[in-house]
Amino acid sequence: MSLIHKTAAELGALVASGEVSAVEVATAHLDRIEATEPKLHAFLHVDREVTLSQAREVDSRIASGEQLGPLAGVPIAHKDIFATRDMPTTAASKILEGWRPPYDATVTARLRAAGLVILGKTNLDEFAMGSSTENSAYGVTRNPWDLSRIPGGSSGGSSAAVSGYQAPLSTGTDTGGSIRQPAAVTGIVGMKPTYGGSSRYGLIAFASSLDTPGPFARNVHDAALLHEAFSGYDPMDSTSIDAPVPSVVAAAQAGDISGMRVGIVREFAGDGYQPGVIARFNDAVKMLESLGAEIVEVSCPSFDTALPAYYLIAPSECSSNLARFDAMRYGLRVGDDGTHSAEEVMALTRAAGFGPEVKRRIMLGTYALSSGYYDAYYGQAQKVRTLIARDFEAAFGQVDVLISPTTPTTAFPIGERADDPMAMYLADLCTIPSNLAGNAAISIPCGLADEDNLPVGLQIMAPVLGDDRCYRVGAVLEKAFEARWGGPLLKEAPAL
């Protein structure tokens, strides 16, 4: 089997044993990227020389006997919202075109220290605002399963890169589903850790109280390895949790879920769910039962109000977070010709530098926070958030994990929802509650929808700091599904 088809764990072992070098592994993936990028456009930035020099450094660290983790020498693609000091970081926005941060995000720094080699920076919806990568200022990324369809979003470049065998691992950020939804529609694993479990330092903020860095991989165990490698308390992020990281790798290897109680949320059903998605979800429920889990139906009545609450909180925070892009200290500057005041330069730059969806959300948020509307909008949304957290708390009093489809539909065609923000927002219907409550949730592949032969994702939600449960249930289900399918779901994907 070629290097690009191996798991991250296998690649790590090969490099550790000296059978292959980090340079060889990186080269294989760079070649794959070069060959497939014209079709996928998963990357915004690739620099073969920078990548190979990182790989050479890892090889020499290993040769000198340095003890690196299990992922040393494994390549990774970073969503272009994590600061990287040797590559540009743009958040897929014109306003940061070519910007090179003088520092690494905590996530990128920790993975560098663990010996992972950066293949490049992946595409996303501008500032992570979207569910399709169509909002990128640098062109749309295509789904490896069907090049006419979206790879999900906002971390669509990261999901396409892993699904398309350009990278064994990638990072994403999940604010309303931006890891789980792209993972679901590209047939891979994507995890949103507990909020505060992974550091936001160096992650360009969209909505600070929701943004959560997380891993993409082609299997649950690889995702757990990556999760463990970058997670944990960071004194640079005051909202990061000062507690041990749940043992997610051990959980992914536990192999038993008999006696676990699995809840189905009654509210995640109804119109808008594609029949093929419902069918695969029901298969997963049966599979869980056959594996010894007890299925319980639970009600989370406040989940119905999650979407509107999210679309007040996230834009409100973004309207403030994005105020710093003002042409004064970095990034794009428009109108600096001696005829405009500082305020005019700010306005001209922001008008030229932000795309329509970003502007829409800044305006929504500015309005929701304005005096006289705050209580009715932002204040009310925060109350809803509390209610949703209580619903989760009550549900997790009855069950160990909750399950749902990750998204109501499979990957939709590029352009289909581009002019209909409300339809686009519905893609995150099932994923948003976990962002509002801050709990852990993973998406794993659970088959193909009959009507379009596209991947369907199963979401497994666990309590705050119960990330290990997602991996435990996910790994057991994955093994059972792969036994039924005769291998990973991705082998059904068309060759690129």
Place this chain on the structure above:
Amino acid sequence: MSVIAFDKALERFEPVLGLETHVELGTASKMFCGCATGFGAEPNTQVCPTCLAFPGSLPVANEAAIEATIRIGLALNCSIAEWCRFARKNYFYPDMPKNYQISQYDEPLCFDGYLDVEVGGQTYRVEIERVHLEEDTGKSTHVGGATGRIHGADYSIVDYNRAGIPLVEIVTKPITGTGAMAPEVARAYGVELREIMRSLGVSDVRMDQGSMRFDVNVSLNEPGAPWGTRTETKNVNSFRSVERSVRGEIERQAFLLTSGEKIIQETRHFHEDTGTTTSGRSKEEAQDYRYFPDPDLVPIAPDPTWVATLRDTLPELPSVKRKRLQSEWSVSDHDMESMYNAGAIDLVEATIAAGAPAADARKWWMGELARRANESGTALADLPITPGDVARVSELVASGSLNDKLARAALEGILAGEGSADEVIAKRGLQIADEGELLAIIDQVLADNTDAAEKVRSGKVAAVGALVGAVMKASRGKADAGRAREIILEKLS
């Protein structure tokens, strides 16, 4: 601008004051990052991704600043919040890197306190509404143009060294019942606040460097009528200006009200040169700051036992200390107030601690040294002389090694940077004449002044003064006048 004389204004109207005070804390690092806070560094050398608001950077609250704020709150008799949050105050301005300021909105760290101030022997209780913590902005310089303001400037440059320095805002409740004393009460409040900051050691409270600055609110109403519309005078940067801005605003508002005009709720700028204010932004143009809790920062929940420890370890507060010292030194209210106003209390205290008797310490600081400070236009505390120097001079006078005149010469030498008391004395040869020298001088003086000598001999003892004066002159001030008198009287008896 038309005004009504202050006394006339106070015949018809009662003023209501409000003061907002910003104090830059003297923490080693900034409020939300690790950058240094020293004043006067090269522009943009004390900056990092966080205080420059680079993408992805995050704030982490400075515990020392939170502690200092709680201590200020406790010193001002405030309640301390069990749980509170930072909030974002959103507005665009080039010297504010994030285009929002991290501040506190409806959940201040400290609230509901008071500070008693004394003016003219009367105590006024100023109630404190809140004490909260926020970050300072950068500093813009507008180059070109006539006004130094952003409009009309050719270009502007920004120094972000100040951006993110912890700033405490202390807000009073409306201060009523001060009448004609309003300007003095406002000033006394500011002075007392500065004394408290100093005693807590939380800030260098240098008004000339902007580490303490005031916004002054004033309104007028007729007795019994509801409060009037208030104006807010921004960035008043000295105690004298606080007093003058209150006075000026009372006179201006009184004129408008007696002319049947309305007061516009607005911010005003104070002009040091004229002592008057001019209109700034009116309320209609006021910004909507879109405050909301900062999601980047966890709430502050001070541990009650920690707060109790901070309360127990507060230093003796200035007003309490003044009462104690006054009784220890046995001085009048008036003398104590003079020392307080001259900023001499700590200096006198330190001089006594260095060995000088209370009366002598007070005499030197409030006499010779106060005169010299006044001449050179510096604060007493800024004179280049230590309480130790003063105590040494006082000791030498007591032991008879120096007389009053030589002591003043010694102080002059110390102030001129010639060294310590002993060094100056040695260099300048400030040594009282010895007995042998003195006798010789006296003999010569008696020989040269036979008329005066004869008067004394015949019982007109008052004439001895002229002879002592002649001895002092002949010795160039080095004689001990008392001893000279004794010897002369002995010789002429």
